[in-house]
Amino acid sequence: MSRALLALALALMASLPALAEADVLVIVVRHAEKASNDARDPDLAAEGEARARRLAAALAGSRLDAAYATQLKRTRQTAAPAAAAAGIEVTVRPIDGENAATYAADLAQDLRAWPKGSVVLVVGHSNTVPGIVAALDGRPPREMPETEYDRFTTVRLRAEGGADTVVSRY
Numbered sequence: 143m144s145r146a147l148l149a150l151a152l153a154l155m156a157s158l159p160a161l162a163e164a165d166v167l168v169i170v171v172r173h174a175e176k177a178s179n180d181a182r183d184p185d186l187a188a189e190g191e192a193r194a195r196r197l198a199a200a201l202a203g204s205r206l207d208a209a210y211a212t213q214l215k216r217t218r219q220t221a222a223p224a225a226a227a228a229g230i231e232v233t234v235r236p237i238d239g240e241n242a243a244t245y246a247a248d249l250a251q252d253l254r255a256w257p258k259g260s261v262v263l264v265v266g267h268s269n270t271v272p273g274i275v276a277a278l279d280g281r282p283p284r285e286m287p288e289t290e291y292d293r294f295t296t297v298r299l300r301a302e303g304g305a306d307t308v309v310s311r312y
Contacts, residue, residue: 166256166299167204168278170264171197171312172271173216175291186219193291193312198223200294200312201263207256209263210235210249217265224263237270245270250277258301271295279305 174190174197186194197220206228211217213236221232237245253262266274268290272283278297286293298306 165301166253166258167261168253168264168297168299169201169204169262170266170271170275170278170295170297171220172268172286172291172293173211173214173220173265176216183214183216185215190216190220190291194220194223196312197294198227202227204261206230206263207260208233209265211265212237212267212270214267217267221263221265246273246277249274253278254299275307279307281307284309 174193
């Protein structure tokens with residue numbers, strides 16, 4: 143874990159009151175560790191459940207306004223503790239063969255439409271998180287290996303356009 147990057151991400155999140163009138167903050171993570179109980183739609187493993195609780199703890203002071211996940215259990219279960227702590231429901235945003243090519247761009251467009259001052263969590267997959275972040279910040283996607291579960295990307299969508307991105311670990 144890069145303590146400097148985590149500290150920077152937390153500092154960005156801690157500055158939310160200053161951002162409240164101007165920016166939207168989007169936190170993008172991959173689902174936590176999955177179990178092997180179902181090849182297509184597994185639950186979270188015990189380690190993944192613990193990671194989901196750590197995510198909720200990391201977001202505890204962030205005034206979370208929304209949480210998005212795909213239709214698969216592992217993304218919904220990763221988002222659930224943070225959403226429950228914020229008193230909100232997880233919004234399911236399905237991905238399938240019909241919308242896979244435009245999923246990241248469509249989601250980014252919807253995230254940009256949130257009112258200024260909003261904080262939104264997005265839980266995706268190793269093959270969607272890089273594209274979602276790239277669609278938000280305009281930078282080339284950062285590859286995500288299948289074994290990586292701890293990337294915590296904070297994207298600040300500036301009101302005047304552009305984005306600031308901090309990648310850390312949780």
